[in-house]
Amino acid sequence: MSTTIQIEKGTRERLKRFGHKGESYDDIIERLINYFEELDVEELIEARWNKLQEEKDKYIPLDEI
Numbered sequence: 001m002s003t004t005i006q007i008e009k010g011t012r013e014r015l016k017r018f019g020h021k022g023e024s025y026d027d028i029i030e031r032l033i034n035y036f037e038e039l040d041v042e043e044l045i046e047a048r049w050n051k052l053q054e055e056k057d058k059y060i061p062l063d064e065i
Contacts, residue, residue: 012025
């Protein structure tokens, strides 16, 4: 069953850039969703937070300058 969704023309054009020849919008969106589900955003955020914590002693706060 198909459902019609409304998107702005600019959004549609940007979405097309992620697609391959002959690929439907549904295929593109499904592939992007799968990619981001596998990405594990929480793990990335945790890794960046840990890196910031390790590096914070290397910087001088602006109010101390």
